[in-house]
Amino acid sequence: MSLNGKVAIVTGASRGIGRQMAIQLARSGAKVAVNYSSSRGKADEVVMTIEQFGGQAAAIQADVSKVSEVEALFSETLERFGRVDILVNNAGILENNAITDVTEEIFDRHFAINVKGTYFACQQAMKHMAKGGTIVNFSTSVSGAMLPTYSVYAATKGAVEQLTRQLAKEFGPKDIVINCIAPGQVSTDLFLNGKSPELVDSFRRMNAFGRLGEPEDIANALELLVSDKARWITGQTIRVNGGFI
Ligand SMILES: NC(=O)c1ccc[n+]([C@@H]2O[C@H](COP(=O)([O-])OP(=O)(O)OC[C@H]3O[C@@H](n4cnc5c(N)ncnc54)[C@H](OP(=O)(O)O)[C@@H]3O)[C@@H](O)[C@H]2O)c1
Numbered sequence: 224m225s226l227n228g229k230v231a232i233v234t235g236a237s238r239g240i241g242r243q244m245a246i247q248l249a250r251s252g253a254k255v256a257v258n259y260s261s262s263r264g265k266a267d268e269v270v271m272t273i274e275q276f277g278g279q280a281a282a283i284q285a286d287v288s289k290v291s292e293v294e295a296l297f298s299e300t301l302e303r304f305g306r307v308d309i310l311v312n313n314a315g316i317l318e319n320n321a322i323t324d325v326t327e328e329i330f331d332r333h334f335a336i337n338v339k340g341t342y343f344a345c346q347q348a349m350k351h352m353a354k355g356g357t358i359v360n361f362s363t364s365v366s367g368a369m370l371p372t373y374s375v376y377a378a379t380k381g382a383v384e385q386l387t388r389q390l391a392k393e394f395g396p397k398d399i400v401i402n403c404i405a406p407g408q409v410s411t412d413l414f415l416n417g418k419s420p421e422l423v424d425s426f427r428r429m430n431a432f433g434r435l436g437e438p439e440d441i442a443n444a445l446e447l448l449v450s451d452k453a454r455w456i457t458g459q460t461i462r463v464n465g466g467f468i
Contacts, residue, residue: 405460
């Protein structure tokens with residue numbers, strides 16, 4: 224697959240799944256806006272990795288929970304690379320809490336980053352994305368597994384899945400496809416932070432292969448969705464989870 228001449232924005236690309244997706248999109252030829260919130264050094268390292276194999280990328284700071292910063296992310300990308308063909312709404316947070324421990328601040332922060340960030344980046348895509356573009360949002364397989372302590376997080380991802388379905392017919396006339404990847408447990412900070420080795424092990428045993436997903440497993444699925452062969456797939460949520468659910 225060649226993405227030569229295409230420009231991608233990957234939100235939350237300083238670490239974890241986003242980092243790997245940025246690198247793989249760049250390996251396929253795309254120029255990549257490597258968005259981050261606070262990890263400047265890590266985002267610069269992703270850009271360096273891409274430049275080392277001859278790719279082009281730029282680290283662009285923007286807190287996706289702020290509409291003005293999402294707008295700036297698009298305008299900086301357009302200034303730098305001239306167009307936007309691929310938007311990957313990957314930035315997200317997860318805090319596990321029993322319902323009685325959820326504060327208004329926790330609730331609002333999750334919705335601001337996971338839902339509002341995705342929504343207003345889609346709005347920017349409607350305004351600025353080139354015809355023939357691709358949007359990939361991020362949900363979670365937990366929205367199907369319905370595990371305890373995930374209520375706020377899963378609610379945000381349920382909203383992302385619905386807005387993916389909802390927006391498909393608004394983007395269709397612009398020849399833009401929009402889909403959602405719902406990973407299972409992937410070995411990143413988001414999944415590992417705060418979990419005991421025993422708990423991590425029990426998650427490892429819940430899928431068909433007895434291992435955690437790796438960022439590359441998810442980045443490979445992204446590559447399928449951005450390929451020219453996937454243009455009849457839109458409005459869908461695709462679980463990428465080794466058979467977890
Ligand atoms: N890992 C899993 O098991 C798993 C499973 C299902 C779904 N997912 C989904 O996959 C996506 C990526 O998860 P991950 O595991 O790679 O997470 P991660 O390792 O924690 O990385 C999160 C990334 O999001 C960025 N980010 C956080 N808040 C942001 C904000 N307000 N504005 C812009 N960027 C922000 C972080 O940037 P900084 O470094 O600057 O903070 C970082 O680059 C998320 O949407 C997550 O819900 C993950």
